Amino acid sequence: MQVLVPYTGRDPKSRLSALLSTPERRQFSLAMLRDVVEAVREAGGTPELLAPDPVVTADDPVANGGSADVLDGVSETVDDRPLTVAVNAALDRLDRGQASELAVVMADLALATPTALRRLFAGGGDVAIAPGRGGGTNALVIRDPAFSVDYHGASVRDHREIAATAGLSADVVDSMRLATDVDEPTDLVEVLLHGRGRAREWLVDAGFEIDADDDGRVGITRS
Amino acid sequence: MQVLVPYTGRDPKSRLSALLSTPERRQFSLAMLRDVVEAVREAGGTPELLAPDPVVTADDPVANGGSADVLDGVSETVDDRPLTVAVNAALDRLDRGQASELAVVMADLALATPTALRRLFAGGGDVAIAPGRGGGTNALVIRDPAFSVDYHGASVRDHREIAATAGLSADVVDSMRLATDVDEPTDLVEVLLHGRGRAREWLVDAGFEIDADDDGRVGITRS
Numbered sequence A, B: 001m002q003v004l005v006p007y008t009g010r011d012p013k014s015r016l017s018a019l020l021s022t023p024e025r026r027q028f029s030l031a032m033l034r035d036v037v038e039a040v041r042e043a044g045g046t047p048e049l050l051a052p053d054p055v056v057t058a059d060d061p062v063a064n065g066g067s068a069d070v071l072d073g074v075s076e077t078v079d080d081r082p083l084t085v086a087v088n089a090a091l092d093r094l095d096r097g098q099a100s101e102l103a104v105v106m107a108d109l110a111l112a113t114p115t116a117l118r119r120l121f122a123g124g125g126d127v128a129i130a131p132g133r134g135g136g137t138n139a140l141v142i143r144d145p146a147f148s149v150d151y152h153g154a155s156v157r158d159h160r161e162i163a164a165t166a167g168l169s170a171d172v173v174d175s176m177r178l179a180t181d182v183d184e185p186t187d188l189v190e191v192l193l194h195g196r197g198r199a200r201e202w203l204v205d206a207g208f209e210i211d212a213d214d215d216g217r218v219g220i221t222r223s
Helices: A021-044 A085-097 A115-122 A155-165 A185-194 A198-205 B024-043 B083-095 B114-122 B155-165 B186-193 B200-203
Strands: A002-006 A047-053 A077-079 A102-105 A127-131 A137-142 A169-172 A208-212 A221-222 B002-006 B046-051 B075-078 B104-105 B127-131 B139-144 B168-174 B208-211 B219-222
Touching: A002 A021, A002 A085, A021 A047, A021 B186, A047 A085, A085 A102, A102 A115, A115 A127, A115 A137, A127 A155, A127 B083, A137 A155, A169 B168, A185 A198, A185 A208, A185 A221, A198 A208, A221 B104, B002 B024, B024 B046, B024 B114, B046 B083, B046 B200, B083 B104, B104 B114, B114 B127, B114 B139, B139 B155, B139 B208, B155 B168, B168 B219, B186 B200, B186 B219, B200 B208
Parallel strands: A002 A047, A002 A102, A047 A077, A127 A169, B002 B046, B002 B104, B046 B075, B127 B168
Antiparallel strands: A102 A137, A127 A137, A208 A221, B104 B139, B127 B139, B208 B219
């Protein structure tokens, strides 16, 4: 299955700017992207970046990340229109019969594992939806050209309605790993506790650790 | 399977006090408890309340909630010690051979469905752990008396370590529905978007709705 992975290097993870500098946010976002690309591949998918600027081919030591990088050989579609427009343009492949199914997996799902993605890919509905925390849509599989995306607002609700209006069946994938997109400081707690890849390692190297002193949900500190 | 459902009616859901009055927090917490008890039963479990004060038998119109209530006939263990102590005391049944497995499912899992709970109950490990948002442990299945709970701090990490130290296998259940305990205002968004029972209905009746105007994660408003 072709798996689109939307990513932007333009002011990435801006809601983490209280904790991370601009170069750090770029490094961290690329660590998450690499984790997602690797998990997609291990789950049997063919990852394909969808980005407003070239990522893989950029002459950028941060982006290139050394030899034998997981991003080597990953194809890219460069489209600098808003996310919804760019994804819907890519979904035209279903209309044109160039693919029978297509997935969209966000680049900031730092907890995504091959097991969680296999559950997403294996569903049989016309559409499979993995909700994100706070009303978002973190991952989709689309098997019918009548479906289109709309990432603005409470998109998970909108995507269920778009499917229903088009008479399509929609499976909802119940996964904490796929529900956890990393946008806000509290999300870093989840990466430290449950992550297994580069993103967690990056945070640990940057000095972040769990602060479990508080009652209620735990926080993070940076040394 | 016997399924302990810890609940407290003492200042319940205190972190929602900016949005809900004290009587409202009590009503809402009981709506969630009823949803959880019903889901446990539909998943094949035998729910049993674990509470510092009697819930079911209380002469309290809010608690009793009318005729043919889902809480009718549910057994209760009244134990006013801290949660960790009370749960470990209940786990003594495994030691005494009175049960071969025991589950603990928190009363504020307003998104829990029978399907999600069946996945929890079906795991084969000595321990099955459903992590909660922010480092908590929202649900457990325990099949070995060598395990004990510790709900303070980053309990999901502690529970993995307690299992490992005792040489027990631990399955982690990847479920957004079980990961969503309802403690904070942003959690109400999840109940409105993904809930299917009394808790969602209570919020709708109380005038809460999704506020999707913002970019990023959506919020709630109250009319």
